[in-house]
Every structure is written in structure tokens, then in C-alpha cells.
Amino acid sequence: MIDEVLSFLDSNGERALADLKKIAGIPSIAAKNEGIEECSEMVLGMLEDINLEAALHATSGSPVVTGLYDAGASRTLMFYNHYDVQPAEPLELWKSPPFEPDERDGRIYGRGVADNKGDLVTRIWAIKAFLETGKKIPVNVKFVVEGEEEIGSVNLQDFTSKNEEFLKADGGIWEFGGSDYDGVQQAWLGLKGIFYVQLEVEKLSRNVHSSMGGILPSAPQKLVDALNSLKGPDNQILIDGFYDGIQPLSEAEWEAIDKIDLHEEDMKEEYGISQFQNGLTGRNLKEAVYGAPSSSICGLTSGYQGEGSMTVLPGNASAKVDFRLVENMNPLDVREKLRKHLDAHGFTDVKIAWSEGYAAAKTPIDHPFVDVVRRANDKVFGDLRVHPTSSGSGPLYLFKDHVPMVSVGVGDVESRSHSPNESIKLENFFKGMDRIALIVDEMGRW
Amino acid sequence: MIDEVLSFLDSNGERALADLKKIAGIPSIAAKNEGIEECSEMVLGMLEDINLEAALHATSGSPVVTGLYDAGASRTLMFYNHYDVQPAEPLELWKSPPFEPDERDGRIYGRGVADNKGDLVTRIWAIKAFLETGKKIPVNVKFVVEGEEEIGSVNLQDFTSKNEEFLKADGGIWEFGGSDYDGVQQAWLGLKGIFYVQLEVEKLSRNVHSSMGGILPSAPQKLVDALNSLKGPDNQILIDGFYDGIQPLSEAEWEAIDKIDLHEEDMKEEYGISQFQNGLTGRNLKEAVYGAPSSSICGLTSGYQGEGSMTVLPGNASAKVDFRLVENMNPLDVREKLRKHLDAHGFTDVKIAWSEGYAAAKTPIDHPFVDVVRRANDKVFGDLRVHPTSSGSGPLYLFKDHVPMVSVGVGDVESRSHSPNESIKLENFFKGMDRIALIVDEMGRW
8 A cells, every 4th residue: 555655756756846846945034034924825735735734823923834634543643844944145155046946966956955845845745645646644644834943943832832732643753854974864863952142242332443442442352252251172161050950861872872973084074174173083072962062153243344454443243152952951041141151250241132042852762653763764765873862953842742753854964954055865855755654654553 | 825825715615525525426445446446537637637747656456646746945745645435334324325425514424524535635625725826835745645545555665665755745744633522623643553464264164054063163263262362351462572662652742642631521422431441541541542552353254144043153254353553563573473372372273364554653743844733723723732643543654754744634523434424524624725725834934
């Protein structure tokens, strides 16, 4: 029976790809509040098209789109995806326009094809395949497709808190995934939390000639000094109490992690580095990836940034900083500790203009749903490399009490999510649909 | 005789103002290499129009425009001006377009009207007044009008080294000046030197998802740490040997300085501050203004700078930093010391992408030409407040062995040079022409 479904997908890959091109053509950038309505309506239409009971749920921000297929089955499978994308800047680095998806060399390029519209389309088409071949779907199916993942899912809780019943499922497929440097498919069982903050300093009522720099206070210097105070030379975060309550990785997790090859040399080549931060390698590198929080500057702005020189003392300066959190860390708590740190170190004038974030979450490494995904993956791709957590973040914490999530998807190590020339392999896209169909099938026999 | 000249200027203020509007309408931005040719040709035409022997001198950058009137007189008066302007960014803060000069409330607004096209036009029109009234100009007159002052006069030396004879004069009027908070006119006898540098850090071959921030090196963090290392909390510059060889202000200078009221409260109000850097006040503030070098960040750039959040680990980061120098400091020497500092503090990967600058220079406070200017000023404006040096910079060091320069001009404390809504008072513009005509007259009787 599943063979007919797979055969349908095999014959209809180009139709699915056309859907991806259509949805990836919409610049649905939550950070700029662009294209959100149009894209949410398109997702709604796609879910209705596969006969799901679909709905748009208003939030204070982007609407959440849901779909439900009640098969009267004992098991329920959930999909979590998002229809928003990162901004495409810097635009000049794209080889083809970011919102005109372009096929070349066995890949498709465009903002959002990897993160996360490619995965969304494979999941919709896997269900469509059952429908169009007239095969009974052996599980109940739920879709939750949000529109603010790239800005920290700031309003998803509006939806989840009102729809706890809908969140209940026996297993869920999280948004992303893909093949490793050696081609082996990977699954992630958890996500780090995040605390993202905009720091702002205003010292003068306007920009002033920089000849006044000897006597007027400097906003960019203050910002630089504050950012410097946050981290030691070993990249340890110097905020008092920042690491409080963090649990070390468990033995079961280390057992899984020890089997993972991080492909250090491949990563070095990919990122153009001669060594990792602080010379991290081996188990230390793995601990940083799977078990430790971190902090990075995502943006710096002040004064004149054009060509050549402009002798200006900027009146203000700002920085965007993200903190990645592990379990038992709370973004609001980090915000408080950051504020205390700034105040205690003479940076009362460094304002937290806004912040957002959420906690970390993990699905237990020995959960039976992990094996459902593994069996399905085996039939399409072969081996599955299981990571206890991703170093990435997402709103998994809103789901973790209701459904065990496993993240697999159609990306690969060249996908460049969040960067110019984002892309996926067409092969992964087509096989990704098969894997979802097989997860549905395996879950019916769980 | 001079009365007729002044009367002509009184009747023809609007014609002079029309010339200012015309030249200030050209966005001659050396930093962007825009409008330079057009503006240099216009200056050439204006000098030819007052019967000067005018010439365009090619350099590796913007041409230098000169004008010569040989009266066969014993004294020679020089004018130094520049026809380039600062970039107008941020454009959205201008109340009228920066390159469409706009008269309102007794002022004229536009990029360059204060710095330095207003002064250039007053000087040309003062000479024109002698010409049009048929009065003999009692001194030889020289104009040097360069086109790269706002980018550190990087190629002016191409001109000055080949034209040392032309630089000889008995007195010169430097580019700028204006009235103080209390309306009293000011003159400056010196300029600080400047060393302006672009620092760049590249740690990754591209921008990467910031979830990798726990293991990849961070370009913005490295830049921030390097900038932090340059200055102590008291704003002392921590570069080894930076202060070597600096002479304290002389007794004669302190005598003049002690008479100067810096109008601290007015300045605080103007810049929107509750106190100066490190609480400087009184003689300490004056020492910082007249006798000390300084350093300021003029620009910071890295990663995402738009609205909202983008979770990116930027592959590179850059900063523009200027150092203001006093006499006996050499920009090349500062560059070397900065490089040594960076290398010694673990910042070998912070590159000096480019730099430019020049040394400080001062005209002796007791030079007789200072009194020529004072007498002329007295007849138009009244008192003249003489500063031993400006905290600003300029290529005075190229002239100082050939001509004693005094800087007076048509600005005021609301002129906002280098900022949006740059402007001058119309009254200062009109009276400024008279003052120049009277300097010519006084110099003829020196």
C-alpha cells in the first residue's frame, strides 16, 4: 500500500517543487512584518487542498495556521513548521534574487527553501500522496505552522496556551533537519533556548563633530566597553549567576554523543577558520555544541559606516546580542542578570531596548517515537545520526509537555540557512517527502 | 575708500547669497568621490570672475583650485578653503534637503554652508567688492581651495610640495570660524592633527547562523575587545608611548586660555549632556580642549542592523576611529604604535585596513597678523576671542612654515557642521564679507 504512495510522490516531484517555488517566492519576513498575511493565506489554502480542517489563528503578531485530519486512529502525528523567513540581507551577495527560487546544479536556491518552506512542502505533499492515491491515512495528523519563528516565536504562546488540547500527539516532526558532511541523515531531539536583546546607548542629543571627542561622552565607546565586559578572553560569560543550575550532559547523552563525528575539518573548511573558538576540539567542542550556553554579537551599529572617513562623534550606538540557553535557564532570568551586570559595572546608561526569547527543551533520547523516525529514515536514506540537541533554538518548550518531537528535514551542510544563497538539494527534497510518508506508515503500525 | 567697498557689499548681499546657494547645491562629497569635478570647475569660474589668475592643479585625488592677484604690494594675504563637504547622512534627519539650500528664520540651511562654502563665498565676494567698485586691492591675494579636507586632505601635499613658493604669504585666513554662545566672534590660531583609521576583523568566510556562536570565532567580539583595549575607563589612551613628547601648554597660552569662557552650561545644553567626559570642568576641560590628544570611535559596523532580530554570527566587523593629535605627534608614528598595541594584546587579526592623517600646527599667539585680524573684526563684530588652537583638525601643518594663519569665519554655535541641518546665520554671512574686506584694508596699512 505504501508503495503506491511512494510511487505517486516519485511521479509528482515537479508538482511539489512548483509549490515550493510559489511559497518561497513570497518574502514573508516577520522581522519586517512583510508578506505575512499573503503567506499565511497560502499555507491555509495548501492545508485545505489536502482536505485538512484548516484554520488561521490570530495572535498579537503573525497568525498561526493549523490543519487537522481526524482518522479516528489511535495515534496522532504532529508537524511543526514556520512560514516566515529571515531577512535576505546582504542582498548583493545573492547569485540569484532571494525571492525568485532558482534551480541550478541539482539544488534550489532562495530565501526560506531550507528554513523552512522546503520541509513544510514535503510534509503537505506526503499527506497529499495518501489522498490522491486514495489510501487511508493510518494516523491522525496535525499541522502547526507559525509565522514568527525567525523572530523568536514571540506570539506563539498566544496560540499554544489557548489550544493545549490540539497540541497533544504521540509524536511530532519538528521543522528542520538534513544530511551531514558525509551524507548521513541527522535527527535532533532538542533545541537550545535563546535570549536575544537589543542594547542601546544614547549619550548626545545628536551626532557631533569628532573633534569634540576629547571632552564629550562617547556612545559607541560605552557600548563597546559594555560588550567587552560580558565575556572573558576564554569566551566565558561573565554575567554573575549566568551558569547557575545548568545540568551536565547525562551518561546516556554522552553515549550517543561519543558516537557522533562532528567533522571538525569539514566545518573548519566550511567556515574558513583554522581553529574553533578558544581552540575547542573533540569532547570539549561537543560539550559546547550539546551542553553549554553561549553568547554572540549579531549586529553592531554606530555613526558613519560608508566609504572613506567621516569625522563624527556618534550620539548613539546599538548592538544586537543573542544568548543560547540550555535546559534550566530562563530568558527572563537572564535578562535580569544582564541588567544587574550592566548596572554593577558602570553601564546603567546601556539600555535594554527590547528582548525576546524562550527556554530550551529536549525529547528523551530513549523515547519509542525516535525509533519510528529511525525506521522510516532507514528505508529512504539509510543511517540516522541522532543528536540529543541542536545548537539552534526554537519554541520546542511550548510543545514538550504535549508531544515528543524529533527534528528531521531536507537541508544539508551547504544549505546556508540565514545566509545569502540559501538552498537545498533537490534529491533531499524528493526523498524527504518519501520519509514523511513512511513515518506516517510506520506510526500506523506502532 | 573702504566705505565704498563695504557699501557695495551691503547692497549686494543677495547676489553673494545666490552664489552660496549655487555652490552649496552641489553634493561635492570627497568621501564618495561625488560632485568633485563639477564643484572644482565652479570654484575656478568664481575665481576667474574676480579677475584672479586661477588654475586647477591635478592631484592623485580632488584637484586644488588656486587664484592669484598680484597687486605689486609688499604684503600678501592668503585664503585657505575647501570645496568638499561631509556626507549628508543620516538624510532622514534633515528638515530641508541637504543639497537644496533653504533660507528660514534668518539662517540658511544646507550641507556645506557652514563647512566651508559660506566662508569661501564671503572671501570671493570681499575681493569682488574691490573690483566692482574700482578700488585698488592694497595687498597681493592668494586663494588655495582644496577638495579633500573632509577626508583628511590626503592629496593636498601633492600640491603644496610642488608649489612652496605660492604658499608664501604674510598672513592667511584659515577656513572656518564663528561666533560663540554669547555672540562674541572667535579666532583660532592652530589646529590639532588627526590620525583616522579603519579597523577590520574577518573571522569567518561568511555570515553564519548565530547558533554556532558557542564554537566559532566572533569578528564583532574581537573588534569590541580591541576597541576596549585602546582606552581606560578614564578615557586615557592605553597605546604604549602614545603621549610621548607632548609639550604642556605654555604660560602665554594659559594666559590667553584663562580669559576664555568655554560656556560649559551652554555646551551641555547644546549636546544634551549632564556632564563632560569623566566630569571634566574648568581648567581640566580647557586642557583637554587646547592641550591634549584624544581618540573616538566614529563608526561601528557588523552583522544585522535592521529592525527586529536576525540570528546571525557576522563573519566580519569594522570600526572607524579617529585620534586627535597635538604638536610633536606624528600620524605615522601613531599608526605604528597602534599596530604594536594590537599585536601585543592578542589582536593580530584586527587589521588596519587604511589610515590617513596629519600633524598639528599653531601660529604663535603673539604674531602681528593676529592683530590685523583683530582690528578688522573690531570694526564689524566687536570683541574677538582668540583660541591658541581649535580642537578640530586640518592640514595647517602644510602651510605653517610659509604663512601665519588665523581662522575666522561665518559659523556660530548652532551651525551643526558634520551633522544634519547644517546652517549659518545670514547676518554672519553678510558681516563676514565686511570683515574680510577690512582685513584686506588693514593689511594694506600693516
